Amino acid sequence: MTLSIKTLELPPIGTNCYLLTKEGSDEIAVVDAPLGAWKEVKAALEGLNVRIAHLLMTHGHWDHTLDGWLFNEDRRYITYGGDGDAEFYRDPESMSRFSIPGLEMKPMRIDRWVKQGDRLTLLGETVEVREVPGHSPGSVLFWFKESDCVFSGDALFQRSIGRTDFPGCSFEELERSIQQQIYSLPRKVKVYPGHGPRTAVGEEIENNPFVRAAK
Numbered sequence: 001m002t003l004s005i006k007t008l009e010l011p012p013i014g015t016n017c018y019l020l021t022k023e024g025s026d027e028i029a030v031v032d033a034p035l036g037a038w039k040e041v042k043a044a045l046e047g048l049n050v051r052i053a054h055l056l057m058t059h060g061h062w063d064h065t066l067d068g069w070l071f072n073e074d075r076r077y078i079t080y081g082g083d084g085d086a087e088f089y090r091d092p093e094s095m096s097r098f099s100i101p102g103l104e105m106k107p108m109r110i111d112r113w114v115k116q117g118d119r120l121t122l123l124g125e126t127v128e129v130r131e132v133p134g135h136s137p138g139s140v141l142f143w144f145k146e147s148d149c150v151f152s153g154d155a156l157f158q159r160s161i162g163r164t165d166f167p168g169c170s171f172e173e174l175e176r177s178i179q180q181q182i183y184s185l186p187r188k189v190k191v192y193p194g195h196g197p198r199t200a201v202g203e204e205i206e207n208n209p210f211v212r213a214a215k
């Protein structure tokens, strides 16, 4: 069964939230929780018989976590994230210097800290976790192996890469993460980033102007 992926581009800065379902599975997975995600996901779930729900957090930056606390309140949801960003999840106000003034930023709870090489079984398929620090210390990606797609957060975008001018960022580290953890995936794997349109591993190896494949 193929994974069905719905993309929600949400305010205030156009952050992608992905809603994943699979025919025959009573599970749903959501990738990231930008502002408005909870309402949109709830509306999309109406009439679906979902028993188990997962919220996969690619990283702890505020524009990906604003609705996280709402998912925490629904007991079906298990949240996953990288512990390098634990401080951001626990104390989002620590990011107020680089967010938009006036936003209410509530802490969110991560139920399961994930790390390099973890294998999760979600919607009946194997999902490999890889650590991709550089844009944030606790950035992780989720690779749905049977469906050939990866949720890369803000590490890699179509023809671009994540910013590295925030606290805890490093271009060298991000470059290494992309080369070692993303460019090593099969070239056909579709990349669903935290902002902007979908791309593919092979396309970025060929065309990304910021990070070239390691020689």
Ligand SMILES: [Zn+2]
Residues within 6 Å of the ligand: 059, 061, 135, 136, 154
């Ligand atoms: Zn970010």
